[in-house]
Amino acid sequence: MASKPLTGTKVFLMLVAFFGLVIGVNVTMMKLAIATLPGTDVDSPYAAGLTYDREISAAQDQAARKWKVNAHIERRNDGGALVQVEARDASGQPIAGLKFGGRLERPTDKRADLAVELSEAGIGVYRGNAASVAPGQWDLVIEGEARGTRVFLSRNRVILN
Structure with missing residues (x-):
């Protein structure tokens, strides 16, 4: 059987x-x-840079208050999560009347972030539920406001199974 020659067209x-x-x-x-x-992660690095000094000042003010704020999160049987925050002042007294909010943020994908509304369940105790929380690593972000001003911010890595 003769092979066909390699032509320029074939090449x-x-x-x-x-x-x-x-x-x-x-x-x-x-x-x-x-x-x-x-x-x-940041839509405008320039705008984020401008707010940097304000964030440092807010963190210094928060540290000066010496509040003790403990957050606890646990998985519910229905796939959601219960978030509880307990806030106490420097002398150990419960802090009432604050407005706390929370977010569960995925470290790798901001599209999966979940907001958690916290309501005051007792004096200095705030609770909220998040529905359909996927297992894995999350950042639990807690923000506290008083009279429209943020007075507390916390970010903690949690693992939900």
Whole structure:
């Protein structure tokens, strides 16, 4: 059986097919990467830089208050989570009348963040529920407000199974 000779047309078609395949795979991988990218962590680095001094001042004010705020989170049987915050002042007295809010943030994907509304369940005790919390690592962010001003901020890594 005689083999067919390798012609310029065949070489050209092989090159086009090879580079077409490589470009096709690259375009597919690029589209998949862009579709799964959660985006930037900060929308405007410039604006975040401007608020940096205010955050430092707020942290110093929070430290000067010497409040003791304990947050506890536990998994419920229905797949949700119960968040409880207990706030005490420097002398150990419960702090009532604050407005606490919480967030469960995914460290790797901001699209999965969950807000948790906390309501005062007793003097200095605030509770809230989060529905359908996936297992894994979360950042529990607790913010406390008094008269429209943030007076407390805490961020803790938690693992929910």
